[in-house]
Amino acid sequence: MSNTGLRSALAGSIALLLLTPVSTIQAAEQETKSRSQLNYDRARYDSIHFRPAIEKATNEQCLSCHQEIVDRKVLDQSPAGVKAADSLAWYQTLNTYEGPQETFHRRHMETALARQLMNMQCTTCHQGNDPREEAPIWEGAKEGDFKLRKMINPDTCLMCHGQFGHEIMGLPGPWPEVSETMGNSCLTCHAAIRTNRHQVNYLKPDAIEQAGSKDADVCYGCHGGRAWYRTRYPYPRHKWPGMAEETPAWAHGRPSESDARFLVGVKSNPQQTKQTQ
Ligand code: HEC
Ligand code: HEC
Ligand code: HEC
Numbered sequence: 001m002s003n004t005g006l007r008s009a010l011a012g013s014i015a016l017l018l019l020t021p022v023s024t025i026q027a028a029e030q031e032t033k034s035r036s037q038l039n040y041d042r043a044r045y046d047s048i049h050f051r052p053a054i055e056k057a058t059n060e061q062c063l064s065c066h067q068e069i070v071d072r073k074v075l076d077q078s079p080a081g082v083k084a085a086d087s088l089a090w091y092q093t094l095n096t097y098e099g100p101q102e103t104f105h106r107r108h109m110e111t112a113l114a115r116q117l118m119n120m121q122c123t124t125c126h127q128g129n130d131p132r133e134e135a136p137i138w139e140g141a142k143e144g145d146f147k148l149r150k151m152i153n154p155d156t157c158l159m160c161h162g163q164f165g166h167e168i169m170g171l172p173g174p175w176p177e178v179s180e181t182m183g184n185s186c187l188t189c190h191a192a193i194r195t196n197r198h199q200v201n202y203l204k205p206d207a208i209e210q211a212g213s214k215d216a217d218v219c220y221g222c223h224g225g226r227a228w229y230r231t232r233y234p235y236p237r238h239k240w241p242g243m244a245e246e247t248p249a250w251a252h253g254r255p256s257e258s259d260a261r262f263l264v265g266v267k268s269n270p271q272q273t274k275q276t277q
């Protein structure tokens with residue numbers, strides 16, 4: 001708006017104010033005050049949805065407005081009468097699929113398996129996104145121009161839903177084909193290789209080792225058994241006792257530490273303890 005435009009707009013609203021009866025102004029003020037407690041737009045644009053506040057948000061804070069996220073259950077049958085139990089997706093028939101259908105959020109935070117192995121927070125996945133990008137009227141958009149909605153960085157999902165890297169492990173084929181020759185256990189090799197693992201704030205490393213030593217599907221579940229991607233996640237390669245001096249070609253450029261945001265609050269990370277000693 002040009003300066004003159006701004007000035008005349010201001011003059012306009014001042015004139016309006018002067019013409020408005022005092023009682024109407026007081027009523028409007030009161031309404032704004034009570035609505036400021038829980039107004040849709042204020043809540044939607046609450047600073048907790050954005051960086052930096054979201055980085056420190058707790059589940060309790062998010063759930064104070066979004067309790068439905070963990071309460072909501074899947075329907076027993078669709079409105080058209082199709083029973084949930086009769087319409088399984090391919091992955092829901094695998095050994096790595098546990099129990100009846102559940103909502104996406106409950107799968108990652110509430111189910112027995114999720115609670116046993118993981119310690120996921122809302123902010124493990126939600127790092128803040130701009131709701132304006134979901135509407136055609138974001139700054140700079142042409143009319144009718146939607147930006148693809150992306151609330152979560154898909155790399156986060158890839159960590160647990162990527163392909164099994166049998167090639168780099170020196171295995172002759174995909175895990176389901178070779179597991180028997182490997183004694184049906186990842187620990188045949190991983191009792192000695194890449195043993196410094198899972199020291200991050202969204203996983204329960206001891207519980208994972210315990211469950212994985214009894215059933216390789218626990219490990220495979222997060223490392224190929226529920227692969228929604230055709231690619232593999234480039235895991236950080238933590239130093240481990242007995243590690244070879246030379247870095248294999250496929251591992252060049254890999255970090256040797258987990259992402260910093262996943263180390264916040266981690267006490268048992270051996271590398272961190274070493275540093276603070
Ligand atoms: C003060 C209440 C409040 C708090 C606290 C809150 N939200 Fe929201 N959130 C809202 C409202 C209102 C909306 C808009 C809902 C809609 O349009 O359906 C929303 C929308 C969202 C959306 C959808 C965004 C979109 O653009 O469609 C996500 C994801 C979300 N919140 C996650 C979170 C997370 C994660 C936290 C904790 C860090 C959180 N919220 C804390 C009130 C809140
Ligand atoms: C495993 C990762 C993950 C975790 C953990 C997670 N979310 Fe989400 N959330 C998602 C994804 C993916 C979507 C869908 C995003 C989209 O549509 O672009 C979503 C959508 C939402 C939405 C909007 C859609 C809806 O279903 O209403 C809200 C609100 C939300 N999440 C809140 C939360 C809150 C609160 C928590 C913590 C209790 C949480 N999320 C934990 C991944 C996650
Ligand atoms: C830390 C590991 C981890 C991350 C990160 C993760 N998941 Fe999962 N996901 C799991 C586990 C474990 C299960 C199976 C839980 C069970 O069987 O109870 C699962 C199950 C699922 C399912 C099956 C749901 C069903 O019941 O049919 C979908 C879909 C899914 N994840 C998508 C995603 C997406 C999308 C993301 C990223 C926003 C994501 N996951 C991030 C570990 C993870």
Ligand code: HEC
Nearest residue numbers: 165168169175182185186188189193216219220223234235
């Ligand atoms: C034949 C021995 C062997 C078996 C069995 C085996 N692995 Fe591996 N695995 C390796 C080797 C070798 C590496 C690469 C080590 C390195 O970083 O130099 C590796 C690396 C990995 C990596 C890291 C990949 C990357 O890109 O950094 C994961 C994750 C992994 N294995 C999971 C598993 C799981 C889960 C199982 C069981 C389902 C399994 N492995 C079974 C030998 C094996």
Ligand code: HEC
Nearest residue numbers: 117159186190194197209212218219222235236237238258
């Ligand atoms: C709930 C999901 C989940 C389960 C179960 C799981 N992993 Fe992982 N694994 C991950 C994630 C996520 C990472 C990357 C963590 C990070 O950023 O450091 C990882 C990393 C690894 C790495 C790379 C280690 C490194 O940092 O150098 C190996 C090897 C590995 N896992 C093997 C296994 C084995 C063996 C089992 C079973 C005993 C198993 N995983 C069970 C999710 C899982």
